[in-house]
Structures are given as C-alpha cells and as structure tokens.
Amino acid sequence: MAALRPLLRHASTSTSSTVRPALSSSVIAPFLRLPTTTPTTIRTTPSQPHPPSQRPFSTTTSKMSAQPLIDAAQTRRTIYKLGKNSPVPDSKIEELVNAAIHTVPSSFNTQSTRLVVLLHAEHEKLWDVVIDTFSGLVNTGAVPEETWKNQTLPKLQGFKNGVGTILFYEDPAHIKPFSEKFALYKDHFQPWAEHSNAMHQYYLWTGLSALGFGANLQHYNPLIDAPVAKQWDIPSEWRLISQLVFGSPEAAAGEKAQKPVQERLKIFGKQ
Numbered sequence: 001m002a003a004l005r006p007l008l009r010h011a012s013t014s015t016s017s018t019v020r021p022a023l024s025s026s027v028i029a030p031f032l033r034l035p036t037t038t039p040t041t042i043r044t045t046p047s048q049p050h051p052p053s054q055r056p057f058s059t060t061t062s063k064m065s066a067q068p069l070i071d072a073a074q075t076r077r078t079i080y081k082l083g084k085n086s087p088v089p090d091s092k093i094e095e096l097v098n099a100a101i102h103t104v105p106s107s108f109n110t111q112s113t114r115l116v117v118l119l120h121a122e123h124e125k126l127w128d129v130v131i132d133t134f135s136g137l138v139n140t141g142a143v144p145e146e147t148w149k150n151q152t153l154p155k156l157q158g159f160k161n162g163v164g165t166i167l168f169y170e171d172p173a174h175i176k177p178f179s180e181k182f183a184l185y186k187d188h189f190q191p192w193a194e195h196s197n198a199m200h201q202y203y204l205w206t207g208l209s210a211l212g213f214g215a216n217l218q219h220y221n222p223l224i225d226a227p228v229a230k231q232w233d234i235p236s237e238w239r240l241i242s243q244l245v246f247g248s249p250e251a252a253a254g255e256k257a258q259k260p261v262q263e264r265l266k267i268f269g270k271q
C-alpha cells in the first residue's frame with residue numbers, strides 16, 4: 001500500500017519536514033574529489049552546430065543578467081488543469097528538450113538521464129496506460145472504488161487532456177562503470193544521477209512554462225514502468241523517475257505558502 005500512497009496524492013502545496021541524513025565518514029568523500037579526466041563527448045547536431053561548451057571563452061559580462069532566469073523561474077508553477085491549445089509548434093518543444101540534453105550537467109559527466117517525449121495521441125496513450133493499470137488495482141481492491149471514481153480517475157483524465165508528457169529515466173548502465181572505477185564515491189553515483197535527473201526536470205518544467213505551457217510533475221512509477229516500456233519499446237533496465245505533464249494552462253496555480261527566507265538562506269561575506 002505504501003507504494004500507492006504518492007499515487008493517491010491530492011494537489012497540495014504543503015511542505016514536508018526535513019530529514020537530515022546520518023553523518024558518516026562517507027560524507028567527506030565528495031570533498032576529496034579531484035577534477036575528472038573523463039573525456040567529454042559532445043555531439044553536434046544540425047540544430048545546435050556550436051554546443052555552448054565549445055564556444056570560445058569570453059569575459060564579457062556587461063550584457064549578462066540573471067533576470068531572464070529569475071522571471072522564468074517565477075513563471076513556473078504546478079498547473080493541474082491542462083488543455084490542448086498548444087502555445088507553440090512542436091518544434092519548439094523539441095528544441096527545448098534538445099537544449100536540456102546538451103546543457104544540463106551530470107556528475108563526472110556521466111550523462112545517464114534519458115528522456116522520452118510523448119506528444120498528442122502518444123501522450124493520450126500514456127494516460128490510458130495509467131488508467132488501465134489503475135483499473136486493475138481497483139478490481140483487486142488495492143485502490144478503493146470511491147477514491148478511484150471521485151479522485152484518481154478525474155485527475156488522470158485531466159492529465160490526458162494535456163498536450164504532452166516527458167518521461168524522465170535513468171540508465172543504470174552509465175552509472176555502474178563509474179561506481180566501479182571510483183570506489184571512493186561508489187555510493188554517491190546513484191544519488192548524483194538522481195540530482196542530475198532532477199535538474200533536467202526543473203529545466204524542462206521551467207522551459208515549458210516560459211513557452212506558455214502549464215505543467216505538473218507526477219510519479220506513477222514504478223507501477224507503470226513495465227506497460228510503458230512495452231508500449232514504446234523502452235529498454236527494460238531504464239528506471240522511470242517521473243512524468244512531467246504539460247498543456248495549455250486552463251486554471252491558475254493554487255496558493256503557495258512560503259517559509260520565511262531567513263530560515264532557508266544564509267549569506268556570509270556580502271559586501
């Protein structure tokens with residue numbers, strides 16, 4: 001039943017309590033880390049002939065500003081009510097996803113995150129897969145009929161009403177060799193891969209919002225991993241991490257409580 005808990009979750013903006021990890025000698029390992037000598041493989045594609053990392057280094061900062069990023073981050077919210085009026089052509093979504101793949105960093109440059117973008121009819125197919133999976137759970141009694149009818153099904157149909165879903169995966173085949181090669185950090189590669197995966201999620205959530213989409217982040221994994229892998233011929237060893245659903249924003253975001261900034265931020269040495 002614990003596995004089902006997040007799936008039955010309602011829209012909420014409440015925050016959960018902080019869990020502090022136990023301190024152990026392994027926590028110092030990252031600080032001993034040396035710069036990696038792992039070669040960076042940069043693939044050039046017609047849509048991006050000069051990847052940012054190959055651009056000549058420049059010290060010209062006069063035109064640089066964090067404001068576009070701040071503005072984009074402020075635009076990103078959780079939007080549950082989605083529609084099919086796409087604000088941009090699909091090529092803009094593809095451009096954004098390509099940019100994420102090229103620019104989001106990963107620990108030791110492992111590049112283990114995998115993205116699957118489902119648009120229009122394929123997106124609808126995904127939410128039919130989720131609805132089918134849940135119907136099976138209702139039949140076995142694992143999900144109460146009332147919860148299904150009144151909460152889960154309307155929510156899933158709402159997601160289906162959007163334009164697309166991005167599936168975020170991790171490919172363990174690209175993490176294992178690093179764990180074996182760098183024994184000191186072997187327990188860190190998995191969480192670091194998740195950090196990088198989350199960076200992809202945040203990049204795309206923010207980027208889609210900047211394009212005019214509304215989006216929300218879901219976690220129907222691992223329940224749907226197998227049928228989704230079968231439907232889109234996804235390697236069975238890839239691990240599904242999350243689903244970012246997007247579409248035209250059809251309602252405003254809910255109220256969001258903010259804990260005081262002073263509790264969450266410390267700045268030292270400011271001039």
Ligand SMILES: Cc1cc2nc3c(=O)[nH]c(=O)nc-3n(C[C@H](O)[C@H](O)[C@H](O)COP(=O)(O)O)c2cc1C
Pocket residue numbers: 006009010011012013014076077078079216217218219253256
């Ligand atoms: C790591 C992470 C996991 C989340 N998982 C879910 C989820 O499974 N279902 C859901 O409806 N919202 C999920 N959310 C959305 C949060 O509830 C939401 O981001 C938060 O309440 C702040 O609201 P905002 O996105 O409008 O800023 C998740 C957000 C994050 C960052």
